[in-house]
């Protein structure tokens with residue numbers, strides 16, 4: 001796809017209040033075309049509100065939002081055929097049959113995806129004749145996802161697409177997102193699952209209390225800041241002062257429990273080799289040797305002092 005000028009989504013200084021509650025408090029982020037972007041944060045962080053402003057369902061109190069270069073509040077008509085939307089709930093007529101609804105939405109678009117293929121992909125084969133209200137929560141969610149993507153949009157907003165899904169449906173959703181990305185579709189999803197963000201997203205924006213507190217690729221976010229660690233087990237009472245002398249100055253070694261060791265620092269291949277060489281020189285077999293990488297959960301904890309799921 002040719003995208004000459006603007007980013008797919010640009011949000012600058014977005015503010016949205018509900019009465020005296022500030023749900024979004026100066027949030028800014030940019031989504032590049034053809035990427036998967038995860039807006040990651042705990043419940044109540046302002047993710048849904050932000051996405052709903054982008055979708056044109058809510059008006060910002062202040063700030064600027066551009067979606068495909070357009071203002072979603074004023075140019076919704078132009079955006080609707082180009083943007084797919086999966087809401088957290090609702091937006092579907094409860095008495096309609098699942099397959100009818102999907103076919104209906106497909107007909108509104110010039111070049112829709114193959115409906116039977118989509119039904120199969122999302123494991124909705126058994127629900128075709130069932131009305132929406134009789135579907136399980138997970139089936140309703142997958143149908144909402146199918147409806148968001150059936151029109152081959154350029155950009156899709158998925159609000160908590162896998163919340164409450166069983167592992168199989170979750171994987172089917174992940175696969176579909178990966179396929180969308182491979183087709184050049186821009187995907188913006190909200191999630192409070194850090195593994196989902198790590199796995200799917202090119203860019204992650206961590207949101208807390210209505211603001212973006214960190215942005216970057218999952219790798220970059222997990223690499224920056226605090227250090228990784230290396231753990232191993234061995235005979236108790238190793239001479240860690242001697243080991244520390246062999247390590248780079250910024251690395252530290254601890255016996256965290258009897259016979260259980262932890263080396264903290266910039267764990268690169270050289271440091272790993274130094275530790276194992278030191279063990280070899282001292283006749284020590286380092287068992288259960290593991291390098292622990294920081295997760296987005298750790299990043300969130302370091303930035304906010306709170307657990308992501310709190």
Ligand SMILES: Nc1ncnc2c1ncn2[C@@H]1O[C@H](COP(=O)(O)OP(=O)(O)OP(=O)(O)O)[C@@H](O)[C@H]1O
Pocket residue numbers: 018021022023024041042043044045046047048049050192
């Ligand atoms: N219609 C509303 N009226 C009043 N307060 C609201 C409304 N919608 C959201 N809020 C409040 O605004 C804050 C942000 O909510 P929002 O739904 O945007 O967060 P979220 O990050 O999407 O959380 P969740 O994952 O729970 O949906 C929360 O404190 C929420 O209670």
